[in-house]
Amino acid sequence: MKKAMFSLAVGALALAVGVAAQAQVTAEDMVKFRQSGYTFMAWNVGKIKAQAVDGSVPFNQEQVAAAANVIAAIANSGMGALYSPATLGETGWKETRLLPEFFEEQDKVREVAMNFVQQANALQEVAAMGDQAEVAAQLDELSKACKACHDNFRAE
Amino acid sequence: MKKAMFSLAVGALALAVGVAAQAQVTAEDMVKFRQSGYTFMAWNVGKIKAQAVDGSVPFNQEQVAAAANVIAAIANSGMGALYSPATLGETGWKETRLLPEFFEEQDKVREVAMNFVQQANALQEVAAMGDQAEVAAQLDELSKACKACHDNFRAE
Numbered sequence: 553m554k555k556a557m558f559s560l561a562v563g564a565l566a567l568a569v570g571v572a573a574q575a576q577v578t579a580e581d582m583v584k585f586r587q588s589g590y591t592f593m594a595w596n597v598g599k600i601k602a603q604a605v606d607g608s609v610p611f612n613q614e615q616v617a618a619a620a621n622v623i624a625a626i627a628n629s630g631m632g633a634l635y636s637p638a639t640l641g642e643t644g645w646k647e648t649r650l651l652p653e654f655f656e657e658q659d660k661v662r663e664v665a666m667n668f669v670q671q672a673n674a675l676q677e678v679a680a681m682g683d684q685a686e687v688a689a690q691l692d693e694l695s696k697a698c699k700a701c702h703d704n705f706r707a708e
Numbered sequence: 709m710k711k712a713m714f715s716l717a718v719g720a721l722a723l724a725v726g727v728a729a730q731a732q733v734t735a736e737d738m739v740k741f742r743q744s745g746y747t748f749m750a751w752n753v754g755k756i757k758a759q760a761v762d763g764s765v766p767f768n769q770e771q772v773a774a775a776a777n778v779i780a781a782i783a784n785s786g787m788g789a790l791y792s793p794a795t796l797g798e799t800g801w802k803e804t805r806l807l808p809e810f811f812e813e814q815d816k817v818r819e820v821a822m823n824f825v826q827q828a829n830a831l832q833e834v835a836a837m838g839d840q841a842e843v844a845a846q847l848d849e850l851s852k853a854c855k856a857c858h859d860n861f862r863a864e
Contacts (some may be wrong), residue, residue: 588747625781
């Protein structure tokens, strides 16, 4: 709990003040790193969905936990530092869909980001315990957290 | 069947547990996921290098640990499942540089992959302890592990 609270604090801080964890990174690379993080998370969400929700692949707790570790680690990596207004309209691997509202609604961004980190941490916890139904339920919460950002700050 | 047998083979190669973790993934997406994982690791390696080696950014143990967690989580995510001969010459975000030798030298691949996971796990451990010099030394070991794969299995 203490750890979760700390992670939330770090996440919020990273978004609020753009903690300088990195040396200079170009806007193109910021978008590339963002897209890479989300795409790699998508692969891991897909594995958990196949195993815990769809049942198209047998449930394997070790694999689900490894996938949840990836999602939590990426969620806690301080990606806020990759969001600069200079990245609007920029092309990384492909053109970013980030909307200008991201830089205009900081309270909303903070709320959405903190919830995303919280749900990712919770998924890591239930995946470590290994109850398939709990994993499926928490994956649904994580999906809602992802969607909240897409609905508010990503072009369709 | 051929595909299923191959999945078992790569699972063993990459220290995965030996069964397909994912539902069907296209060759294009396999390459995209691989490139995303390595690119996101590169961002995190860059942060650790800036803070622990170059000193261009002040050393921050929490940020370094978070970056090392990402690298270890990705290293342990079973990326072997993303290596199919069908991906040779395939374009994900960009054309893959993977060489055919990857599928012909399984012992070497296993050795390189195991060392990569081992060095990533060691980096996560020293980053959690927070000694800057130890982090720098272990990052160097990780870099050598990355280079071993590039030198053997990636086109220049």
